[in-house]
Amino acid sequence: MRSLCLTWFLLTLSTLCAFAQQPFLSSRQWAMLRDESSGAAPYENLRYLTGLHRVPATADFDLAAQFVLQRAREYGLADAHSEQFPIDGNRQYGLMRSYLGWTVEAARLWEVRPQHLLLGDWNTDPIRLADYSHSSEVETALVDVGNGTSEDDYASKDVHGKIVLADGVLARVQELAIAKHGAAGILSDMPNQTTAWSGLDRTLVRWGHLDARQPSGFAFMVSRETAESLRTRLRQGEPIVLNAYVKASVGPGHWTVVTGTIPGSDPAAGEIMYSCHLDHERPGANDNGSGCVTILESARVLARLIGSGALPRPKRTLRFVWGPEVEGTMAFLATHPEIRQSLRADIHMDMVGGDPFKNKSVFHVTGTPWSLPSFVTDVGVVFLDAIRTAASDYAEGNASSATGIVETRAGEQGTRNEFIADVTPYSSGSDHDDYDSSTIAVPSLYLRDWPDIYIHTDHDSLSQIDATKLRRVALLGAASGYVYASLDKTQLPTLLPFLTAQCQERLAEVFGSAQKLVDDPQLGPGEAWYEARNLVNHALRRENEALHSLVEFTGGPAGAEADGVNTLAAQATAFSRWLDAQAKTRGAIGTAPVPPWAADADVRRIPLRIGEFGPLTYQNDNVLLARLGKERYSKIKLLNSEATPLLSVQDQSELYAYEIVNFVNGKRTVGEIRDAVSAEYGPLPVSLVADYLNACAEAKVIQWK
Numbered sequence: 238m239r240s241l242c243l244t245w246f247l248l249t250l251s252t253l254c255a256f257a258q259q260p261f262l263s264s265r266q267w268a269m270l271r272d273e274s275s276g277a278a279p280y281e282n283l284r285y286l287t288g289l290h291r292v293p294a295t296a297d298f299d300l301a302a303q304f305v306l307q308r309a310r311e312y313g314l315a316d317a318h319s320e321q322f323p324i325d326g327n328r329q330y331g332l333m334r335s336y337l338g339w340t341v342e343a344a345r346l347w348e349v350r351p352q353h354l355l356l357g358d359w360n361t362d363p364i365r366l367a368d369y370s371h372s373s374e375v376e377t378a379l380v381d382v383g384n385g386t387s388e389d390d391y392a393s394k395d396v397h398g399k400i401v402l403a404d405g406v407l408a409r410v411q412e413l414a415i416a417k418h419g420a421a422g423i424l425s426d427m428p429n430q431t432t433a434w435s436g437l438d439r440t441l442v443r444w445g446h447l448d449a450r451q452p453s454g455f456a457f458m459v460s461r462e463t464a465e466s467l468r469t470r471l472r473q474g475e476p477i478v479l480n481a482y483v484k485a486s487v488g489p490g491h492w493t494v495v496t497g498t499i500p501g502s503d504p505a506a507g508e509i510m511y512s513c514h515l516d517h518e519r520p521g522a523n524d525n526g527s528g529c530v531t532i533l534e535s536a537r538v539l540a541r542l543i544g545s546g547a548l549p550r551p552k553r554t555l556r557f558v559w560g561p562e563v564e565g566t567m568a569f570l571a572t573h574p575e576i577r578q579s580l581r582a583d584i585h586m587d588m589v590g591g592d593p594f595k596n597k598s599v600f601h602v603t604g605t606p607w608s609l610p611s612f613v614t615d616v617g618v619v620f621l622d623a624i625r626t627a628a629s630d631y632a633e634g635n636a637s638s639a640t641g642i643v644e645t646r647a648g649e650q651g652t653r654n655e656f657i658a659d660v661t662p663y664s665s666g667s668d669h670d671d672y673d674s675s676t677i678a679v680p681s682l683y684l685r686d687w688p689d690i691y692i693h694t695d696h697d698s699l700s701q702i703d704a705t706k707l708r709r710v711a712l713l714g715a716a717s718g719y720v721y722a723s724l725d726k727t728q729l730p731t732l733l734p735f736l737t738a739q740c741q742e743r744l745a746e747v748f749g750s751a752q753k754l755v756d757d758p759q760l761g762p763g764e765a766w767y768e769a770r771n772l773v774n775h776a777l778r779r780e781n782e783a784l785h786s787l788v789e790f791t792g793g794p795a796g797a798e799a800d801g802v803n804t805l806a807a808q809a810t811a812f813s814r815w816l817d818a819q820a821k822t823r824g825a826i827g828t829a830p831v832p833p834w835a836a837d838a839d840v841r842r843i844p845l846r847i848g849e850f851g852p853l854t855y856q857n858d859n860v861l862l863a864r865l866g867k868e869r870y871s872k873i874k875l876l877n878s879e880a881t882p883l884l885s886v887q888d889q890s891e892l893y894a895y896e897i898v899n900f901v902n903g904k905r906t907v908g909e910i911r912d913a914v915s916a917e918y919g920p921l922p923v924s925l926v927a928d929y930l931n932a933c934a935e936a937k938v939i940q941w942k
């Protein structure tokens with residue numbers, strides 16, 4: 238009896254494990270994908286990439302592209318090729334203005350007096366020369382200008398012909414020190430991408446960029462330790478003379494993008510995109526060599542299993558793209574409108590291989606913004622859970638290394654770590670911003686490590702990378718993409734109830750936030766009532782649209798999600814009743830809450846997107862700034878933190894701005910757009926939304942209907 242019980246228990250347990258990836262793949266399919274996924278292959282590919290200083294539109298970037306192309310062909314991708322997109326600083330790709338290329342022959346910086354010391358050499362350590370440095374040959378004094386980004390930093394200092402030591406934003410220092418005050422160059426320890434750990438390791442050399450659109454200047458990057466020692470010596474009155482030699486030029490060039498596919502069985506069924514960004518400084522192991530080699534590994538796994546017939550060929554085509562961050566995506570999509578139209582979902586990998594005990598990262602599966610609700614995140618989350626559970630079981634000694642997906646096979650050096658991971662709401666910062674934006678509208682499963690204490694420094698190296706994690710993420714990517722490519726309407730009866738349960742869970746979470754809002758002492762009772770109900774209404778809209786996205790994606794019958802919609806409506810009604818009662822106890826009056834903007838005539842206007850496609854900000858282009866000029870741009874209230882003390886974090890106002898434009902659909906009024914972004918990120922005065930949209934209208938990005 239006892240052994241029978243045990244057998245039954247083990248059987249149940251193994252069935253549970255096998256079905257952890259339900260309802261999207263059979264356990265046999267899951268095991269095939271898992272066993273084929275390798276951490277060693279991407280790790281070794283990463284070894285090559287980390288030797289290249291992969292700044293867009295440079296020779297090293299093209300070497301990286303060549304390498305990826307060669308692998309894509311070896312792995313059996315169809316139509317694998319690279320494309321070059323000319324750039325000259327003016328040519329437009331969609332709404333985005335192109336940037337410039339950069340050629341470097343040599344660059345060296347020495348301290349020549351009083352010490353004789355090499356401070357940087359392009360040949361051995363290219364990160365020490367800031368991007369877009371121009372030619373120069375100079376032997377001159379070093380002058381400390383502090384931050385170097387305000388006019389005060391230059392008062393009573395003669396920097397003409399000298400090299401300034403500064404830790405402010407490089408482009409601004411270039412503008413003031415070089416363009417305005419005639420300095421020859423910059424020595425910088427500018428911190429970028431700060432984290433809680435920034436400043437602890439003072440030996441890190443950070444990646445820096447000058448503004449390629451400015452006509453002259455060079456900058457060398459040094460560690461905080463080196464810069465502080467130079468500052469101390471200057472303060473003590475020691476004259477320091479540097480010798481800088483830079484042979485480099487900034488000008489027209491090209492962006493290179495590599496692509497290849499696994500063709501689907503139905504050419505009319507659309508494409509699933511895998512994106513990453515191939516650029517960044519050397520070594521740039523996690524950011525973002527890791528994403529590049531991991532989508533390449535997902536490609537290898539899928540090409541092998543589909544090519545051999547082990548997995549049925551999905552109907553949708555799988556496309557893989559490697560290019561410069563955001564800029565390559567815009568150039569590619571602008572040049573191939575037919576591909577842009579055919580895209581159905583995107584998997585974006587940006588930093589996916591960090592060993593969390595070294596770079597302090599958490600791996601995040603990140604959802605789409607509320608302007609583009611989609612089931613794609615839910616698919617990724619199912620596989621995340623399956624891998625995380627398997628990894629924990631292994632770490633606790635309850636599973637084999639095979640099911641725990643560790644890369645110790647054949648003597649490989651992957652860790653036995655757990656998979657430290659979670660699910661987060663939309664976060665901005667890479668190519669998924671383009672895909673998720675309203676005029677492209679391709680929902681992205683965004684996979685990313687954050688934070689990473691070595692990001693954009695010379696220590697973002699192969700030794701921070703875990704082959705086991707690369708294998709797990711390659712599997713997550715391959716499984717999710719395969720599901721996106723194969724989903725069809727016959728699965729709706731199983732998938733819709735599953736998805737409805739996920740929607741219910743998220744809606745319940747929102748109810749927690751709505752309870753806090755209705756009790757918020759900062760808001761009057763009527764206002765609090767309105768904001769709490771507004772949050773529930775928009776959360777309900779979001780979940781309904783997520784359900785609908787699956788029906789639409791699979792070509793299912795109209796209204797197939799009706800059961801789910803009814804379930805969610807009942808849940809939201811119960812929440813709203815509770816909120817109504819709570820608002821009344823706080824003294825709210827009337828039968829329904831009134832919008833705080835109800836009396837404002839301006840909010841009834843309806844904006845409509847016009848002109849080219851794309852979001853309004855890019856790596857090297859800000860559409861409103863470029864079109865309206867600095868003066869007008871600085872008056873946009875939403876983006877000017879002094880005018881908007883309630884937006885304590887600058888990032889937050891950028892998220893609002895991104896979503897305000899995404900919610901513009903030719904139907905929503907200004908007031909309704911205000912309500913939509915207020916539900917997503919917190920209540921916002923309608924005047925800020927109207928003011929921002931007015932600026933967009935002046936820049937001819939929208940017009941009033």
Ligand SMILES: [Zn+2]
Binds near residue numbers: 524525587
């Ligand atoms: Zn990145």
